[in-house]
Amino acid sequence: MSKDHQVKAKKHLGQHFLNDESVAEKIANTLSFQGYKHVLEIGPGMGVLTKYLLQKDTITHVIEIDTESVEYLKNNYLNLANRVIEQDFLKFDLNLVFNNEPFAIIGNYPYNISTQIVFKTLEMRDQIPEFSGMFQKEVAQRICSKEGSKVYGILSVLTQAFYHAEYLFTVPPHVFNPPPKVDSGVLLLKRKENFTLPCDETLLFKVVKTGFQQRRKTLRNSLKTFNLSDNLKANSIFDKRPEQLSVQEFIELTLLIENDINP
Known part of the structure; x- marks a missing residue:
C-alpha cells in the first residue's frame, strides 16, 4: 500500500x-x-x-x-x-x-x-x-x-x-x-478519587439492570425477583421509579438489599 x-x-x-x-x-x-x-x-x-x-x-x-x-x-x-x-x-x-x-x-x-x-x-x-x-x-x-x-x-x-x-x-x-x-x-x-463502593458491586449492577428493565414501574414491582422482605419493601425508596434515584441512592438501595438478603 x-x-x-x-x-x-x-x-x-x-x-x-x-x-x-x-x-x-x-x-x-x-x-x-x-x-x-x-x-x-x-x-x-x-x-x-x-x-x-x-x-x-x-x-x-x-x-x-x-x-x-x-x-x-x-x-x-x-x-x-x-x-x-x-x-x-x-x-x-x-x-x-x-x-x-x-x-x-x-x-x-x-x-x-x-x-x-x-x-x-x-x-x-x-x-x-x-x-x-x-x-x-x-x-x-x-x-x-x-x-x-x-x-x-x-x-x-x-x-x-x-x-x-x-x-x-x-x-x-x-x-x-x-x-x-x-x-x-x-x-x-x-x-472518582474514591471509586470503590461500600456495597457489593455485582449486586449493584444487578439491581440497576433489573430496575431499569421495567423503568415505568416502581422499584417495589420491578425488583420482585429479589424476594425481599415485606419489612424492607415498606421503605419509601421502593415507591420510586428507577429513573428517580441518584447514583448514591442506588448504592444505598443496594446496601439495604444486601442486608436483607444476608441478614
Whole structure:
C-alpha cells in the first residue's frame, strides 16, 4: 500500500473517518495526560486523532481491527509502528500490553460497539483514570445524564458510580467521511478519587439492570425477583421509579438489599 493510499470506510466495522483537523485536535486535548504514561486510542482509522496524541508527553498505542488501517498507520506513522495492536478491543487482554499499569482511553468510537467499550472500561476501572472520545450524541448524553432525565438509565448509573461524566461538545455529521446520519457527541470520564463502593458491586449492577428493565414501574414491582422482605419493601425508596434515584441512592438501595438478603 502506498503512503498516500486512502483507507476505505467499512460499513460492517461502523467506520466514519473524521476529516476535520480542528475537531481531531480538540478531542486530543480532552485528556489531561496526568497520572499515567500510556494512552490507548481505539479505532484510529487513518490516524487523524493519532497524530495529535503523538505530540503529547505520553506513549500512544492504538488498537485497530481493520487490516487496511493497520497497514496505513504503519506506513504513515513510523514512530508508532511497534505500538499498533491489531486486535478486537472487546476481546483482547490489554494487560498483555500494559502489564497492569494505568492508561487512558480515547477514540472516535464505532457506534455499534460504543456501549460495550464503556462496559469494558468499567471492568478495568482500576487501571483507567481517564476516558474520552466521540459517541453517537444520544449515547454520550445518556452516559452523562442525571436522575429525572428521560435518557437516564443503566449506562448513566453504572458509569457515574465510578467516574465523573461530562458532555463536552457536539460534532456535526459533515466532518466525517462517510457522514453518519446523526450528530456525534464528545464526553470525558474522570475516575472518582474514591471509586470503590461500600456495597457489593455485582449486586449493584444487578439491581440497576433489573430496575431499569421495567423503568415505568416502581422499584417495589420491578425488583420482585429479589424476594425481599415485606419489612424492607415498606421503605419509601421502593415507591420510586428507577429513573428517580441518584447514583448514591442506588448504592444505598443496594446496601439495604444486601442486608436483607444476608441478614
